Amino acid sequence: MKFSVLKEDPATRARIGVIETERYIAKTPVFMPVGTLGTVKTLSPCELKDMGATIILGNTYHLYLRPGVELIEAFGGLHRFASWNRLILTDSGGFQVHSLSPLRKITDEGVEFRSHLDGSRHFFTPEKVIEIQRTLSSDFVMPLDWCVSYPATDAEVEKGVELTVKWARRSRKVPLKEHQSLFAILQGGMSEKYRRLCAEELVDMGFEGYAIGGLSVGEPKGLMWEMVDFSASLLPKDRPRYLMGVGKPEDIVFAVMCGVDMFDCVLPTRCARNGLLFTSKGKLRIKNSVYKDQDLPVDENCGCYTCRNFSRAYLRHLFVNDEILALRLNTIHNVYFYLSLMEEIRNRIADGSFESWARRFIEEYSEMEA
Amino acid sequence: MKFSVLKEDPATRARIGVIETERYIAKTPVFMPVGTLGTVKTLSPCELKDMGATIILGNTYHLYLRPGVELIEAFGGLHRFASWNRLILTDSGGFQVHSLSPLRKITDEGVEFRSHLDGSRHFFTPEKVIEIQRTLSSDFVMPLDWCVSYPATDAEVEKGVELTVKWARRSRKVPLKEHQSLFAILQGGMSEKYRRLCAEELVDMGFEGYAIGGLSVGEPKGLMWEMVDFSASLLPKDRPRYLMGVGKPEDIVFAVMCGVDMFDCVLPTRCARNGLLFTSKGKLRIKNSVYKDQDLPVDENCGCYTCRNFSRAYLRHLFVNDEILALRLNTIHNVYFYLSLMEEIRNRIADGSFESWARRFIEEYSEMEA
Numbered sequence: 001m002k003f004s005v006l007k008e009d010p011a012t013r014a015r016i017g018v019i020e021t022e023r024y025i026a027k028t029p030v031f032m033p034v035g036t037l038g039t040v041k042t043l044s045p046c047e048l049k050d051m052g053a054t055i056i057l058g059n060t061y062h063l064y065l066r067p068g069v070e071l072i073e074a075f076g077g078l079h080r081f082a083s084w085n086r087l088i089l090t091d092s093g094g095f096q097v098h099s100l101s102p103l104r105k106i107t108d109e110g111v112e113f114r115s116h117l118d119g120s121r122h123f124f125t126p127e128k129v130i131e132i133q134r135t136l137s138s139d140f141v142m143p144l145d146w147c148v149s150y151p152a153t154d155a156e157v158e159k160g161v162e163l164t165v166k167w168a169r170r171s172r173k174v175p176l177k178e179h180q181s182l183f184a185i186l187q188g189g190m191s192e193k194y195r196r197l198c199a200e201e202l203v204d205m206g207f208e209g210y211a212i213g214g215l216s217v218g219e220p221k222g223l224m225w226e227m228v229d230f231s232a233s234l235l236p237k238d239r240p241r242y243l244m245g246v247g248k249p250e251d252i253v254f255a256v257m258c259g260v261d262m263f264d265c266v267l268p269t270r271c272a273r274n275g276l277l278f279t280s281k282g283k284l285r286i287k288n289s290v291y292k293d294q295d296l297p298v299d300e301n302c303g304c305y306t307c308r309n310f311s312r313a314y315l316r317h318l319f320v321n322d323e324i325l326a327l328r329l330n331t332i333h334n335v336y337f338y339l340s341l342m343e344e345i346r347n348r349i350a351d352g353s354f355e356s357w358a359r360r361f362i363e364e365y366s367e368m369e370a
Numbered sequence: 371m372k373f374s375v376l377k378e379d380p381a382t383r384a385r386i387g388v389i390e391t392e393r394y395i396a397k398t399p400v401f402m403p404v405g406t407l408g409t410v411k412t413l414s415p416c417e418l419k420d421m422g423a424t425i426i427l428g429n430t431y432h433l434y435l436r437p438g439v440e441l442i443e444a445f446g447g448l449h450r451f452a453s454w455n456r457l458i459l460t461d462s463g464g465f466q467v468h469s470l471s472p473l474r475k476i477t478d479e480g481v482e483f484r485s486h487l488d489g490s491r492h493f494f495t496p497e498k499v500i501e502i503q504r505t506l507s508s509d510f511v512m513p514l515d516w517c518v519s520y521p522a523t524d525a526e527v528e529k530g531v532e533l534t535v536k537w538a539r540r541s542r543k544v545p546l547k548e549h550q551s552l553f554a555i556l557q558g559g560m561s562e563k564y565r566r567l568c569a570e571e572l573v574d575m576g577f578e579g580y581a582i583g584g585l586s587v588g589e590p591k592g593l594m595w596e597m598v599d600f601s602a603s604l605l606p607k608d609r610p611r612y613l614m615g616v617g618k619p620e621d622i623v624f625a626v627m628c629g630v631d632m633f634d635c636v637l638p639t640r641c642a643r644n645g646l647l648f649t650s651k652g653k654l655r656i657k658n659s660v661y662k663d664q665d666l667p668v669d670e671n672c673g674c675y676t677c678r679n680f681s682r683a684y685l686r687h688l689f690v691n692d693e694i695l696a697l698r699l700n701t702i703h704n705v706y707f708y709l710s711l712m713e714e715i716r717n718r719i720a721d722g723s724f725e726s727w728a729r730r731f732i733e734e735y736s737e738m739e740a
Contacts, residue, residue, distance in 0.1 A: 038687070042694040045679070067687040071663055075681070083679040293441050309415070309453040311445070317408070317437040324412045324694055 001181040011355035013259035026054035028261040061093035077137025089140035126167035130174040143171030145185040157189035181208035199234035268334035282368025304336035371551040381725035383629035396424035398631040408452040431463035447507025459510035496537035500544040513541030515555040527559035551578035569604035638704035652738025674706035
């Protein structure tokens, strides 16, 4: 993987760049739709490509439990299994063990957990997590980390950083395939002290990219933004910075201002299935009866398949009648909105208008209702 | 609408033809995917076009109840509302009133029924049903008919034919839009006598096409086939013949041998959502564990998007994990299978190999498991 910064915004820490691999090229800042089980829910790979998605996410924890690593190995990796020939980032499973699994037990060696599906017992070591991702053959690999809850005591945060650093060190020793790049994950709760400590250790080891983890775990938005800002400032400029699992459109624009390059979040896909659509004029709940007879697209400024072909009235009709096409058309729209937002961000950084646009967007978007 | 028979099979009553309207052209024999609420479940109009669908079905009863006729009228009809610019056939609602509605009450005037959704009371007259379809602006319009249950007494069958004929006569007097064509529906239960009687009356009135209704209502397959054969023989050669709601691949091939030109059935779409796939080697239940690790397409002889891109193992993984993409990819495959079957039928009639192929298909297909 080669990461090049093409332009830095003079007024903020935002930058545009490009991640190049033999398989594909991704422009940054980039949004990566989440494909938990090897499918971005409701969408075909063909639709994702048409919309310009370059990287999708796969969840190590979920894929490990089903269909299992052996099956994906027999297919030569997740790309071929899921028929996706652009880029894939797989997470470490650490966050899912933290959030989904009952009865987890952490030791220095790793984490024992029970499957949220059938209660079966499993043990993840840092080495095993890398080996799983080697088998999945994803392009970007995340090491096992330890995410603390919010709020957490200093002792818990310190323990989380200690484990995360120790596990990152062990992860680096596990060989990957030639096309794979290993990121590190920055933890440290809501503490600048521990974030700094963690960053120093990880940067010292040297990774191909750096992720900011442990945020969006229940903390207030202002605190999350402070931690994004501070965390991003600790990471080397010449490596891609990835903010894990965040977030809302305004969170993304804010994080870009702090110098973040990569994003993933279930929000556009999950909200779509709940009928919440993101538009240039704000959020729109398609089941609202005001849309019952509106002969207008969801967003007149949007070029997605949904907006080019269907009215709010038709989308509402499909949604209230539980038609599967509603979930697809909503998902197409929301993913397109996020991908277009990233394109606008890149264009504005390129033409020098990013700062003023971003400040206004951040101020206005969270309150806007279409 | 102009219907032309292009070639008649010398060995059977099968024929190839073409239905031409200003909007679009459909080759016959044709299979029309069912789009009950203005959507062929899980598919986008774009996918249907890519697969070569030329006519889709809309259900008058369902669309009347939701979203309601006024809304579709405001959009200038169902084509624009659903973003489908090829052809649409709407049924009369008679069959749905028969099969879905509790507490229906039939008089000469029409049928009173309760919505299966909310129990609200409605009254369909033959005139109202045509007016609804005029508003929906479908290309092919069906008059209100009366379908009897199986088994039925002679008196019931006679009454059904009497109402169907009377209502057809009233339906013919209701003006349609210029692009719309009115079919008649042949009833008569399982009785040759009443089928003949009904056909004579209807043919005498003169309609632009003739549908065979009242079959696939629980009767044995052999009896259904006898009635298809007999019914088709009663209908004029120079008008399209449409067998309503039938059926399995072997039923369709059989009915084509009898001279039927148009088909609709929920089977390919409904079975897809239940994981039953039609292939050139027979039926395949994708959740069967034998497919767990099969690195093969559903059907090696199939050119659909699903078979070109995904393995049985991946499709099974999606299906057992309740992924929406499973329902889509299965539906794409099954609809493509039906549309390809029709293409093969047309090609075989064209090149003179239809009879032997059809007899073998009918004999073998129902027993085949992939």
